[in-house]
Amino acid sequence: MNTRSKIACAVSLLIGVGAPRLALAQSANVASFLNKANQMNNEEQEQAKELRSKAGDNQALVTMADTLSQDHKANQAALESLAKQENVSLDSYKPNKVEQDRLENLKGAQFNNEFLNANVRDHKEALATFKRAKVNMAGDPNVKVYIDQTIPVLESHLKMAENLRHDDKVMGSAENPENNKATN
Numbered sequence: 640m641n642t643r644s645k646i647a648c649a650v651s652l653l654i655g656v657g658a659p660r661l662a663l664a665q666s667a668n669v670a671s672f673l674n675k676a677n678q679m680n681n682e683e684q685e686q687a688k689e690l691r692s693k694a695g696d697n698q699a700l701v702t703m704a705d706t707l708s709q710d711h712k713a714n715q716a717a718l719e720s721l722a723k724q725e726n727v728s729l730d731s732y733k734p735n736k737v738e739q740d741r742l743e744n745l746k747g748a749q750f751n752n753e754f755l756n757a758n759v760r761d762h763k764e765a766l767a768t769f770k771r772a773k774v775n776m777a778g779d780p781n782v783k784v785y786i787d788q789t790i791p792v793l794e795s796h797l798k799m800a801e802n803l804r805h806d807d808k809v810m811g812s813a814e815n816p817e818n819n820k821a822t823n
Contacts, residue, residue: 669782670727672772676718676789679765681732683711686758689742693750699809700751703799707758710792721785755804762797769793 687707694700722729738757745753769790776782803809 669725673722673727674730677729680711680715683707690754699803724781751809755800758800762793766793
């Protein structure tokens with residue numbers, strides 16, 4: 640066997656050995672990403688319930704709560720379908736008890752402010768996670784479709800939270816801190 644043949648044989652062996660490792664690493668990345676998305680979806684649904692329970696007659700907050708709930712529920716269904724397709728077992732949801740307790744003890748405008756600030760922060764983090772995943776998992780067409788469908792929804796949630804943070808009817812003194820109902 641000549642030197643070229645030996646090199647070609649060695650390269651083909653290395654490629655054959657390297658490919659499963661690469662696939663295994665990619666699979667672990669997909670599993671990690673899908674589990675992170677699962678955690679985010681469940682957290683958003685829990686926070687939407689809290690917002691809905693404290694929104695009172697503030698229609699902007701009611702609409703936001705309903706939108707978050709519906710969108711993240713739909714995203715969760717898509718995520719579960721993708722996880723099944725990718726043969727990934729999703730971890731059970733682990734609530735952020737500290738954040739839940741903190742928001743649970745707030746009312747009125749104070750709750751609105753803290754909720755919206757946290758929601759802006761959380762959606763910025765989610766977008767960063769999804770945009771990184773889009774680059775890192777570009778080779779998986781199923782994951783790519785899920786990411787491409789999710790990013791615009793996350794962007795709209797971020798914009799909604801940012802807009803409400805600047806809305807005097809939501810954040811201003813028109814809020815009755817006892818029941819979160821507008822006083823005018």
